[in-house]
Amino acid sequence: MIKEVTKSANEEQLFDEVVIALVSQSPDEKKIQAEIADKLGLRFEEESASGRADRLRGSLQRKRILLILDDVWKRLELNDIGIPYGDGHGGCNILLTSRFVYVCDDMGAEKKFTVEALDKEEAWNLFKEMAGISNDTSTEFYSTQKAVAEECGGLPVAIKAVARALKGKGEPSWDSALGQLQRSIIKSIRGVEDQIFKSLELSYNSLDCKEAQKVFSFCSLYPEDFDIPTEDLVRYGIGLESF
Known part of the structure; x- marks a missing residue:
């Protein structure tokens, strides 16, 4: 659904940029900052989280941007990350997705759209x-x-x-x-x-074979939303004599 929203926003040129950041169950502020910065072509020189937040905030306020925060499980402190909101949001508009309605309330969402199961x-x-x-x-x-x-x-x-x-x-x-x-x-x-x-x-x-199940099991040991290198799976599989 988010992909379709992104596609429509780009086709209709509603914003200068459409940026997606994956939040997930255990949010990592630096990772979220880096993901947004990459989409904007922004490079951080600051080491501190607050310094990175200030630079990111300034960049997000200067353009018409749709920032999509995907899979939010609990209240996210936008100010700590550097995401402008409220009266000082500039041109930054925020869309968040969550499986919990109370998260939308905690985040101060102005409009909520409930996605029901398919008929x-x-x-x-x-x-x-x-x-x-x-x-x-x-x-x-x-x-x-x-x-x-x-x-x-x-x-x-x-x-x-x-x-x-x-x-x-x-x-x-x-x-x-x-x-x-x-x-x-x-x-x-x-x-x-x-x-x-x-x-x-x-x-x-x-799954057709036990080896496929073992590979799947290896994947489940990584953190949520981790980009798993195939070479690592092969090394662990051989090291544990699974295949």
Whole structure:
């Protein structure tokens, strides 16, 4: 969705610059500063966080900028980072995304737009596209496929994970997946997060070989949103005699 917002803002030339910074669950102020600066072609000479913040603030105020703060989990101190806001924001407009409404309130958001889960038709169309399902509606297999899609609850990340895991698989795999999803959701007490987790778990279990699962497991040991070098994965895999 953020990619589409960025694309539209650029096409309609609403701003001089559109800048995206990933915040995530454990925000790193220096990393956020560096990400914004890179997009603006800004190079820091200051060593201190406050000095970097002052330079960044001055640069953001001089242009018409849409600054997108993606995946915000808790209140972010914009002033400490160097992001102008309120009466002194200049031309800097801020758009933030969060899974929690209270974060938007804590950040003083002027407008809030709630993104709901996909409706049944949208969810099914996305699932069919991801899983490569034909439109032969007369078979029992088709009914099973549709039932699996419904268990994803209209959540795009769950739909994509399950559909891609089952693409090209035979009826036994689909029957097994339906059973797993139904059992896990009946036991769920955490709602959406647990539903997504179970969908990802199914996707993980559907990987074609144990080596692929081990590579995925190695990736999960890195910090969130870390750019993982492929060479590191190979070294660890060989060092641990996994492959």
